[in-house]
Amino acid sequence: MKVFSNTETFNYSWEEVSTANWRKYCPWNEKSTHVIAVDTLSRRVDPATGILRTERLITCRQSAPAWLAQILGGGEESQVLETSYVDPATKTVTMVSANLTFSNLINVEETVVYKPLGAQTTQFSQVAKITALCGGWQKIKNSIEDTLVKRFGENAAKGKEGFESVLAMSRRVFAEEREKERRGDLMAQVEGIRMAA
Amino acid sequence: MSASLAPECNEVKEKYDTCFLKWYSEKYLRGAASSENNECAALFKNYQKCLGVALKQRGIDKLLDEARDDNKENDAVYLGRKYVSSTRSTRRGRSGVCPSLLALSVLAALIFAFFLTLIVMGTTVDTVKSSITV
Numbered sequence: 382m383k384v385f386s387n388t389e390t391f392n393y394s395w396e397e398v399s400t401a402n403w404r405k406y407c408p409w410n411e412k413s414t415h416v417i418a419v420d421t422l423s424r425r426v427d428p429a430t431g432i433l434r435t436e437r438l439i440t441c442r443q444s445a446p447a448w449l450a451q452i453l454g455g456g457e458e459s460q461v462l463e464t465s466y467v468d469p470a471t472k473t474v475t476m477v478s479a480n481l482t483f484s485n486l487i488n489v490e491e492t493v494v495y496k497p498l499g500a501q502t503t504q505f506s507q508v509a510k511i512t513a514l515c516g517g518w519q520k521i522k523n524s525i526e527d528t529l530v531k532r533f534g535e536n537a538a539k540g541k542e543g544f545e546s547v548l549a550m551s552r553r554v555f556a557e558e559r560e561k562e563r564r565g566d567l568m569a570q571v572e573g574i575r576m577a578a
Numbered sequence: 579m580s581a582s583l584a585p586e587c588n589e590v591k592e593k594y595d596t597c598f599l600k601w602y603s604e605k606y607l608r609g610a611a612s613s614e615n616n617e618c619a620a621l622f623k624n625y626q627k628c629l630g631v632a633l634k635q636r637g638i639d640k641l642l643d644e645a646r647d648d649n650k651e652n653d654a655v656y657l658g659r660k661y662v663s664s665t666r667s668t669r670r671g672r673s674g675v676c677p678s679l680l681a682l683s684v685l686a687a688l689i690f691a692f693f694l695t696l697i698v699m700g701t702t703v704d705t706v707k708s709s710i711t712v
Contacts, residue, residue: 396603407580416580417583419581420629421594421598421625422629429658432656434653460641462642464649464652466657477656479648481638484641484644555603
């Protein structure tokens with residue numbers, strides 16, 4: 382097993398980050414073109430703890446070579462199951478992702494945690510555990526694990542950049558919505574005054 | 579918002595996602611939500627009806643069941659639930675692809691050896707032929 386870990390800081394409040402997290406893979410994020418689809422499979426608020434538990438299926442464009450995918454039966458797409466836990470009481474988002482495709486061959490479990498550092502800063506921490514399962518061939522296992530650890534490193538920078546643009550866009554959209562609502566309220570007030578007069 | 583893996587579900591998914599995001603940012607995070615996400619429930623049901631068919635068609639439903647089983651430990655940690663480990667089929671235990679990989683490499687080696695023999699034989703025949711003509 383090999384481990385990749387990484388920590389980043391975002392200059393946005395935890396509320397903003399945890400909201401934008403739901404639209405992390407969207408057309409605003411030009412760095413995540415490998416993600417084709419994101420589907421919600423289940424979602425509920427745990428009555429005992431108030432924690433929001435969500436299961437999402439993330440479909441990616443296959444990153445393994447086409448011929449290998451053909452042999453192993455993975456097809457052109459690969460899938461990841463992401464289970465997330467939002468705890469508003471402790472202001473923590475925890476997301477655990479596991480690969481569905483090639484799960485006989487390799488086991489990748491990534492845990493991402495978002496926690497507030499300050500009122501306007503949020504810490505992102507990521508730990509990925511990579512285990513190649515093909516028994517016996519230690520050399521092959523090592524090289525598969527190393528390749529994936531390297532890929533995680535390469536994607537980390539891209540991931541941060543992509544999420545930054547989603548955060549910026551999200552802030553803009555929410556500001557516009559608030560403005561619209563404010564204007565709507567004002568119009569209603571004016572209307573009310575006019576009616577009264 | 580992101581697409582669905584089944585294009586025919588995109589429309590119902592979009593409606594649900596929009597509803598959820600509003601509920602999340604305006605109610606849930608502000609502590610104003612009831613324990614159930616009622617206002618989006620009907621939209622979620624529509625979306626799941628569509629998605630369920632697509633998952634079955636693609637055979638993803640079975641993979642999901644296995645992965646969910648593996649995730650029980652995390653539920654225990656992050657939701658504080660009791661976790662029974664006896665029925666768990668460990669991911670590490672599954673190594674079905676390995677024998678086929680092994681078989682594949684043996685097959686590749688055989689094919690390689692076959693062609694090598696052909697080439698070697700081909701050149702010997704050619705040398706014999708050319709020596710005769712000379």
